[in-house]
Amino acid sequence: MAERKNPHPKSLPGGSVSTRSHKEGGTSTLPFPPRGGKGLGDGGADRVVLSVDKLRIHYATPQGDVIAVSDISFDLYEGETLGLVGESGCGKSTTAYGILQLVQPPGYIVNGSIEVDGTEVLNLTEEELRKFRWTGLSLIPQGAMNSLNPTMRVKDQIIDVIESHEGKQNDKEALRKRIFELFQNVGLPNRIYNMYPHELSGGMKQRVCIAMGVALHPTVVIADEATSALDVVVQRIVAQTLVKVKDEIGVSLIVIGHDMGLLAQIVDRIAVMYAGKMVEIAPVENVYANPLHPYTQLLIDSIPSIKERKPLKITEGITHDPRNPPSGCIFRLRCPFAWEHCAEVEPPPIYVEDKHEVACHLYAEQFEERRTDALATLANP
């Protein structure tokens, strides 16, 4: 897993060389012009392909709006795999569906900006959005078990996405070869070509979804808990398939999940969400070795260990009503280090190092003393 630590697949040995040339070949034919880097340096690997800015999503309820996603901002770099973690209901799936413009009523996007390769997704008309879907952003869904149409053959469900975006394919033989190639990418046998979803196992269905997700070589693929319904063995295989396909096709990937152990092995960066806010975004090795935000620390602490049984610390404190979030920091009701300042001011994202930001007052320069104390308590509880 050592090679995965490098967030830039450019330096990966073997197959990734052809990957990049493939992607570069494809870039010129993209319908949307590529955008330059965000001033962070414009090396190819640091090109931002997806930029989410102040995305806010509410669910309307009779008692008032539930704030599911609250002003989230982050960038996804080309070729990068970003993990999105947090406890159930923290808004990670809603964020994904917001990016994909698939928020189902009563949910709605309040404000924000979602740019994919320089295209503002929120400004697209309905027909533009339809054409943009799957070529710009594709989805590997949460419940692969039920995500395939039960009355359509596997091949027809892949063909329909190809034909709705590239027009009627007259060369049936070429189409067949193309689908076989997709099958091969994800390790599926050709014999499932003519099968119906109910004739496949769960892992196979998930791989069909992966094959389908990359069929049009989208800019960004979002995998929404793609492995959570599978057993650990199949989980690993599917996760590896995901990474392999991602590297071969050269897309950027957002993986949503709550299995920290699995994510650690496949992602480059992790974004931690709490109650609709993004509290920390950091390269994966930083998150595990040196988590900064108190919530991230608790989350990492919650990973079960074989060597010792430890109590779950994260249940301490209360969760707030999502309709009336507390003032200041969203996490202060459960935070072991909270003080008055946390209730008064909402912590802005603080730049720690390259690609690492944390939204916690402890890391502001003026509170350095407090940080030292906090870290000391953490070391000797």
Added chain:
Amino acid sequence: MGVFSFNYLLRRLLVFFLTIWVAATLIFIIPRLAPGDPIGAMIARMSRQEGFVENADLIIEAWRKRFGLDDPLYVQYFRFIGNTLRLDLGYSLANFPAKVSELVGRALPWTIGLVGIATAIFFTVGNLCGALLAWRRTPRLLKIMIPISMTFTSVPPALFSLLLVYIFGFLLPIFPQVGAYGRGMVPEFTLEFFGSVLYHGFLPAMSIVLVTFGFWALGMRGMMVTIEGEDYMILAQAKGLKPFYVLYRYMIRNAILPQMTALAVSIGTLVNGSVLVEIMFTYNGMGSLIYSGIANQDFGLIQGTSFILIVTSALAVLIIDLTYPLIDPRISLEGR
């Protein structure tokens, strides 16, 4: 393709013949549980008509012999089953020398035609309306219109046919009020005759369609709403498929399956429901025949028509069962 297995076919056929056997047996038993027998009923009819029947006992004895009613029950039963298998349903008592099979043979095509066409129309229209009610992109005007037209559902079909006859047969004489084809026409395979049949069948068919389609529309709407929440609908949307394609290939295609089952179950009821409509329009189908059988206490006719209706329903269920694997690929493999 869900090609049904031999096993599936065999099981379906078995259920079909079992249904018919049970039906035939019941039809044999039930009249025999009642006091008296058909001959007594016939003599009673005659005496009602003529006041007195000479040598009634002798006549009864002779006829009982002729119909084999003095044989032991099991002999009667096997003869009955044998006759039924040859579709010999015995004599009609009210139209005596006429055989029930002849009467049914004359009436059945009309009912199959009427109910068949009406079913095809209300099933299509009903499901389409239901689908459009649930679809997000349906024009608002249509979404208001459909529920209004569905208020007819609460009107009984016979009453509704009265209304239709009054409006379109009497006030605005666009359609004929009675009959299955033009007066003085001879049933033959010509375009003219066929046109006349359609012309005459329009109002009866409409009175069935208008009161029935709302039921199917509501069922379909419910199924569509369920389908809308399925995971594959979100994926279909994410895939950027064309909306109309999603409507028919993802939504209707899956929502229609339970509707097909419901149709198979309701076919028997449909024929019964058309009885009063047929009488309203003096349409000479099975409905009229059953009605006359009951009105005249014509045992043979009631037995024969009931049996044929059961066979028709069982046949319809069999046909739908056999086509089901073609529309739902999950059925054949599970063998259910």
